[in-house]
Amino acid sequence: MQVVIREIGNSKGVVIPKPLLAEAGLGESAEMTVEDGAIVLRRPAAAVREGWAAAASEVAAAEQKDLLLGEFPNEADADLAW
Secondary structure (H helix, E strand, O other): OOOOOEEEOOEEEOOOOHHHHHHHOOOOOOEEEEEOOEEEEEOOOOOOOOOHHHHHHHHHHHOOOOOOOOOOOOHHHHHOOO
């Protein structure tokens, strides 16, 4: 697809058709880089803890009594004095 590069204030830009954005999975923001002479747009990396609050709320609502991940004993645990 060929597009026209337009002046936008002191910058230049292109209009990206909505179906093309949807196909690429781009929403309100994107990461932009230059790779091998091409301008590349990518979905931004998810925040490291994105969704943790909702997941914790689901676990709390389930009132699960067992540990979610089980126990992780260390080899030296037997030697510890409690």
